[in-house]
Amino acid sequence: MAARKMAALACILVILRLSEAAVYKVGDSAGWTTIANVDYKLWASTKTFHIGDTVLFEYNPQFHNVMRVTHPMYRSCNTSKPISTFTTGNDSITLTNHGHHFFFCGVPGHCLAGQKLDLNVLLPASSTPLSDPPTSSSSPPPSTTITAAGVPGPSPSHAASLPSVMATRIIAVVALLVILAFTNFAS
Numbered sequence: 001m002a003a004r005k006m007a008a009l010a011c012i013l014v015i016l017r018l019s020e021a022a023v024y025k026v027g028d029s030a031g032w033t034t035i036a037n038v039d040y041k042l043w044a045s046t047k048t049f050h051i052g053d054t055v056l057f058e059y060n061p062q063f064h065n066v067m068r069v070t071h072p073m074y075r076s077c078n079t080s081k082p083i084s085t086f087t088t089g090n091d092s093i094t095l096t097n098h099g100h101h102f103f104f105c106g107v108p109g110h111c112l113a114g115q116k117l118d119l120n121v122l123l124p125a126s127s128t129p130l131s132d133p134p135t136s137s138s139s140p141p142p143s144t145t146i147t148a149a150g151v152p153g154p155s156p157s158h159a160a161s162l163p164s165v166m167a168t169r170i171i172a173v174v175a176l177l178v179i180l181a182f183t184n185f186a187s
């Protein structure tokens with residue numbers, strides 16, 4: 001009986017761990033800065049980023065900003081055409097796709113001084129698909145994506161699939177808790 005309880009608890013812990021979308025404060029206590037000589041490459045190498053995680057850039061917006069850029073722009077600290085620019089001093093950026101994400105501070109000299117961040121978001125594990133739900137098991141619902149495909153407009157959001165994944169996991173946790181409760185009663 002104890003073994004079953006342990007197994008159920010282990011399952012719950014694994015599922016809870018998977019369903020947690022982590023928030024990482026860039027540079028930890030130092031934040032996003034040039035004065036603390038933070039090695040952001042080292043900082044990123046100590047983390048494991050997943051789709052759905054959030055990185056938080058905290059800084060004084062009088063002195064810094066955040067630009068998301070391409071790899072060539074990142075390498076050359078080229079601030080001319082950022083993909084996006086953030087300037088609030090408290091910028092949360094949710095990672096919605098895998099692969100490398102390149103950021104630097106666009107204030108002249110700061111990127112060259114090392115205020116730059118390259119983080120790699122890992123591919124979702126095959127056991128926990130985070131993209132489209134499988135369509136093989138049931139007949140596909142009347143789809144609006146067929147008409148939307150040819151028309152420029154709101155594209156199906158990748159992030160929209162996340163809440164359903166969370167809901168599935170919450171249901172799984174509840175089911176396991178019920179199993180655990182039953183094993184408690186049985187023993």
Ligand SMILES: [Cu+2]
Pocket residue numbers: 033034063064065105106107110115
């Ligand atoms: Cu800066």
